[in-house]
Structure formats: structure tokens, C-alpha cells
Amino acid sequence: MSRSSEEVTYEDLEETDVISVELVPERKGLILKHCEYYVSSRRHGTTVTRRYNEFVQLYDVLAIKYPYRAICGLPPKRVVVGGGSPLFLQRRRAALQRWLTLVARHPVLAHDADLRMFLCETNLKLDKPKHDEFILAGTQEDNRHEMTTDEMQEEFACGQEQLRLVQLGLKRLCKIFEKAESRCEAEQVDIRELGAGLSALSVTSKADTQRWTRVRESMKAAAQLVSDMDETSISDEEAQQRLLVALDALIAYKELCSRLTRGLHGERAAAAASAPHSAASHTLRERHRYAMRCAVEEARLSRVYALSALEALPALLHTLGTAHARIAAYWADLHTALRHANVKSNHR
Secondary structure (H helix, E strand, O other): OEOOOOOOOHHHHHHHOOEEEEEOOOOEOOOOOEOEEEEEEOOOOEEEEEEHHHHHHHHHHHHHHOOOOOOOOOOOOOOOOOOOOHHHHHHHHHHHHHHHHHHHOOOOHHHOHHHHHHHHOOOOOOOOOOOOHHHHHOOOOOOOOEOOHHHHHHHHHHHHHHHHHHHHHHHHHHHHHHHHHHHHHHHHHHHHHHHHHHHHHOOOOOOOOHHHHHHHHHHHHHHHHHHOOOOOOOOOHHHHHHHHHHHHHHHHHHHHHHHHHHHHOHHHHHHHHHOOOOHHHHHHHHHHHHHHHHHHHHHHHHHHHHHHHHHOHHHHHHHHHHHHHHHHHHHHHHHHHHHOOOOOOOOO
């Protein structure tokens, strides 16, 4: 890792692979039903069927093999009689797709043999790794252009705090967008219920006077506006996924920092210091250096995802603003219709 190494971009990561995870329509099992997923990879041109437990197998293998990489956790498994609610299943499907996307686009993990087997082989058989990435990488030659261990530690400390704040900020934005979308959806439901109420009130009666008739006609016109109302698109799917993927990546990086700070490399460095001239001491110092190199690389990768999410904010705000403006226009149309029958809609 050079001081002047070129930064990877989000577009570079997108070109690595496009992952799709879709629910198999029919869930299997008599009582405790389990879901299966169609997993597709554009890079390999494959589609395979996977169960949640097979995602867990892949995660366990990668976590052992790559202890110094930011691999986010899987969405939780919830065993429910009947297989779980549709909302839960869709949320877990989306989370599994984001998880596998992060893995398949990772500059190192993307080339892993076990990942390729998961994406390509019909019958999955993953063995527990005997060695981690440091051992598999072999002896690393010194590079005069590479950062020193002290420089890497300094960058790690600065990046950790910066990305912690970005993660907190994006998490807050996600909650705000969720609430804004919920309000928009609730308003659409309210308008439709209002239309149903107005339709019921617009039924004429023999006892109606001319004044009653005018009011009923205006209510009928308003109810018709609601009946003709189109569903308003509330979210920009691509921009929203960028935000959620970035949040997953930042949470994974936070967990990596916690592991390192708790002493994953600190304990090894201390052990190495107790016997500075031994072969074991040299190996431990090299492992410590390798861990720091990986941590700095993961920080840079997390910043790529964070930047992508921030660049997607205008699209999210535009979609939400447009949705709320359309709903405001519907309210204005209803107000006008109740005053003047047969008014034309203003929101088109």
C-alpha cells in the first residue's frame, strides 16, 4: 500500500460485479418453513439457489480467512411458524443482497475461491480454512514507497474517528428518510379513506334540497379525484440502496476497529516485544504490520461507499420532495373540488 496509491472509486467497485438475491416463490418445510434464494452474479454469469444457512457458512469461512477485513454481519435469522411475515422476508432478502454485494465487490474478497464456489456451484461445500489471509499472503517484501507502521497507525486513528462520525450521520439520515416516507405513505392512505367517506356522503336522497344537491355533487367530484389518484413513488431505489450499502460498510468497519482496538493486533505486538529477536517475534511484528495495512485499506474502501451515499442524497431529497409536493397538490385539488364541482386536477 503506497502513500500515493490511487484511490478506488465507487464506479470501479460497481464494475466488479452486480449481485441479485431474490426469494424463491415457494417456501419449503411443513411447519417451520425455510426460504430459498436465487443468487445471481453478473461477473460469473451464474444463478444458483441458496438457503440462509449457506450464507452463514460463507460468512463463517470468510471471517476466519480474513480477520483484518471489514465484513459486515448477516441479517438475523428468525424461525417463525409459517415462514415469517412478507415484510420481514423482503427486508432480510434486501439485507442479504447488500451483504453479498459488499463481499463480491471487495478488492480482495472478490477473488476468493470460496466466494466463487458460493456464486457458481450448485452443490455448496465449504471447508473450514486452515490459515488466514496473513499466512496465505506469504512473506511481504519491503517497499520503500509504502507507509511505515507508525504512519499507518496514525492514519488508522484519524480515519476511525472520521468514519465513526460519518456512520452516525448516515444512520440519522436513514431514520429521517424512513419517517418522511412513512408520512407520505400515511397521507396517501388518509386521502383514499377520505375519498371513500366522501363517496358515501355523495349518495343522493329524495329529500335533498338544491343546496344539498350542490354539496353532494362537490363531494362526488372530490371522491372521483381520489379514485383517479395515481400511486406516488416515494423512494429512489438506487439512491436508497447506496445509502444502505454505505451504512452496512461503515458498520462493518466500526466492528473491525473494535476488534483491533480490543487487542487483535495489540496483544500480538506485546508478545513480540517480549522476545524481540526470535522468529516468532518477527512473525508477530509482521502480522501486526499486515493488520494495520488491511485496516487502512478498509478505511479507504469505507470512505468510497460513504462518499457514494452522500452523492446520492440529492436524488433522495428530490424524490421525497416530489412525492410530498404531489400529495400537497391532491389536498389542494380536494379543497377546490369541495368548493366547485367538476374542477380539473392541478397536480398533473
